[in-house]
Amino acid sequence: MRMFANLGLLVCTVAYGQQLTPVPPPATGLPAHPFFITKTWVIGGEGDWDYLTMDPTARQLFIAHGSSVQVVDVETGAVAGTISGMREAHEVVLDGDGGYGYVSDGQADMVRVFDRHSFQVVASIPTGPSPRSMALDAASGLLFVIGASPMGSGAVAQRGTRSVTTQQPGAGSRGTPSGAKSMITVIDIQRRIPLAQIVLPGSLGFAKGDGEGRVYVTVQDRNQIIRLNASTVGSVIEQVTDEEALAEKKQATTQGGQRKTSEQPPLRLDLSTNIPPELRDAYPRSLPLDSSCQDPRALAIDRGHERLFVACNNFRMVVLNPATGDTVAVLPIGPGPDAIGYDTNRGLIFTANGGGDGSVTIIRQDVTDTYAVIQTLPTRQHARTLAIDPSTGNVYLTSVLYGAQMSTPFTNGSPAPLTVTPVDSSFQVLVVGN
Numbered sequence: 001m002r003m004f005a006n007l008g009l010l011v012c013t014v015a016y017g018q019q020l021t022p023v024p025p026p027a028t029g030l031p032a033h034p035f036f037i038t039k040t041w042v043i044g045g046e047g048d049w050d051y052l053t054m055d056p057t058a059r060q061l062f063i064a065h066g067s068s069v070q071v072v073d074v075e076t077g078a079v080a081g082t083i084s085g086m087r088e089a090h091e092v093v094l095d096g097d098g099g100y101g102y103v104s105d106g107q108a109d110m111v112r113v114f115d116r117h118s119f120q121v122v123a124s125i126p127t128g129p130s131p132r133s134m135a136l137d138a139a140s141g142l143l144f145v146i147g148a149s150p151m152g153s154g155a156v157a158q159r160g161t162r163s164v165t166t167q168q169p170g171a172g173s174r175g176t177p178s179g180a181k182s183m184i185t186v187i188d189i190q191r192r193i194p195l196a197q198i199v200l201p202g203s204l205g206f207a208k209g210d211g212e213g214r215v216y217v218t219v220q221d222r223n224q225i226i227r228l229n230a231s232t233v234g235s236v237i238e239q240v241t242d243e244e245a246l247a248e249k250k251q252a253t254t255q256g257g258q259r260k261t262s263e264q265p266p267l268r269l270d271l272s273t274n275i276p277p278e279l280r281d282a283y284p285r286s287l288p289l290d291s292s293c294q295d296p297r298a299l300a301i302d303r304g305h306e307r308l309f310v311a312c313n314n315f316r317m318v319v320l321n322p323a324t325g326d327t328v329a330v331l332p333i334g335p336g337p338d339a340i341g342y343d344t345n346r347g348l349i350f351t352a353n354g355g356g357d358g359s360v361t362i363i364r365q366d367v368t369d370t371y372a373v374i375q376t377l378p379t380r381q382h383a384r385t386l387a388i389d390p391s392t393g394n395v396y397l398t399s400v401l402y403g404a405q406m407s408t409p410f411t412n413g414s415p416a417p418l419t420v421t422p423v424d425s426s427f428q429v430l431v432v433g434n
Contacts, residue, residue, distance in 0.1 A: 037379070037432055038433045040429070041072065041077035041428060041429040042425070043063075043077075043079050043429060044425040044427055045065050045066065048065075049064060049065040049398055050064040050065075050091060051064055051339065052387035052397075053091070055094055057098065060072065060073060061074050061387060062094075063398060064092060066088070067087060069086070069103055069114075072429060077429070083119045085121050087108045088108070089104070090148075091134050093135070093136045093143065095138075098116060102134065102136070104127075104133070104145060109129055123192045128184070131185065132146060132148035133206045136189070137209050139213055140213065141189050142186055142230050142233070142234055143186070144186060144209075144230070145187060146182070146217060147183040180202060180221055181202070182200055182202060184200065184217075186237065194266040195267065196266050197267070198271060200226070200284070204219055205219070205297065209230075213230045213231050214227055218296040219296075220295050224286050225296065225310065227285045232282060233282045237269075240279075244264075287325040289312075293314070293316055293330075295313035296310050297312060298338060299340065300341055300342040301342065302344070305368045307321065307322075308320040311351045316331065316332060329369060331361075333361040334351070338384035339351075339384065348362060349365065351363075352383060354382050357378060358382065358383045360379055361376055362376070362377065380399035383398065383430060393434075397432065400428065401422070402422055404418040404419060
């Protein structure tokens with residue numbers, strides 16, 4: 001009798017222990033409440049679109065759409081306002097106090113500053129060529145703007161910049177002198193001026209800040225992530241600027257003239273070949289990706305567990321430890337991802353796969369380094385970017401309907417090939433929830 005009692009106690013203990021230990025779901029297992037498209041809001045507008053940005057406090061979704069930014073009230077699905085006057089909007093970044101937002105205007109080589117209450121552009125800040133992705137470091141007040149188009153090996157300084165010319169050939173050499181180069185424009189958001197334009201080797205893509213002073217950027221052609229320290233970059237820029245001002249003052253004193261008081265153009269710091277000693281601290285750390293990730297496209301950050309989620313163009317998402325550079329997990333996703341989001345409150349990762357028929361891959365994080373795909377949700381073609389509402393867990397994507405003109409003429413007895421084009425005013429927001 002005692003033996004059976006002990007056996008029963010053992011079974012209960014094992015069952016209780018199993019309840020305490022999280023068991024990752026199988027890769028094909030659906031969550032208890034599967035995600036689905038709960039609503040579709042047709043908001044119209046023209047042109048291509050890019051990134052989405054969610055303001056959970058104001059309950060507004062900002063959509064970079066052609067020559068404007070559409071602001072959607074997520075409680076009603078109606079367009080609450082439009083920020084116009086741009087040539088090609090790419091991404092919206094919001095400040096921490098709810099006052100202003102920033103839009104990268106690709107074709108204009110500008111960042112537009114807008115008032116978040118009136119939706120009016122109040123300032124325009126020049127950048128390097130083709131700005132697209134941006135990351136704002138609130139502590140330093142620096143906005144890092146990534147140039148989307150590589151500059152090429154023969155790039156020269158832009159007009160209106162001043163370059164640091166002190167170089168020691170062979171000292172502190174990084175990268176190669178040939179190949180693609182990209183430019184990061186560093187903006188002081190308080191003074192609304194560009195402080196510096198940093199030239200780096202490689203084709204830079206998506207940028208994401210971690211809220212702790214670090215900015216991560218994908219380098220697509222080098223299959224790596226780079227990490228910049230915002231405060232260090234700011235200190236180097238300030239040091240070089242102070243040294244220039246001191247030299248200018250000495251020169252003016254020697255020549256009996258007056259020191260210039262006009263606004264200085266931004267520094268041009270070329271870190272693509274041989275690096276001057278005074279700029280070495282500003283050079284970013286490289287986090288190489290292994291063969292499991294090819295062509296990194298987008299980033300999300302788990303600040304609590306210090307993990308990077310990288311959406312790659314070879315149907316994979318990798319989980320990276322930014323402290324060591326190690327890949328800790330690899331999971332399958334759909335084709336053509338251009339955005340990835342992490343829901344901190346629910347431990348869920350979403351990738352917007354705009355290739356093929358369109359889908360969202362949903363990945364569950366059970367413990368720090370335990371992940372599993374729990375659902376692949378069909379969406380729409382070209383639904384490649386997304387934003388997450390952390391308060392509700394809803395995910396927002398955008399797409400447009402495509403159609404073909406059926407009354408095509410016949411050629412040699414056969415109909416001409418159909419041309420598929422976006423349908424006017426069919427641009428829409430897909431609301432995904434469970």
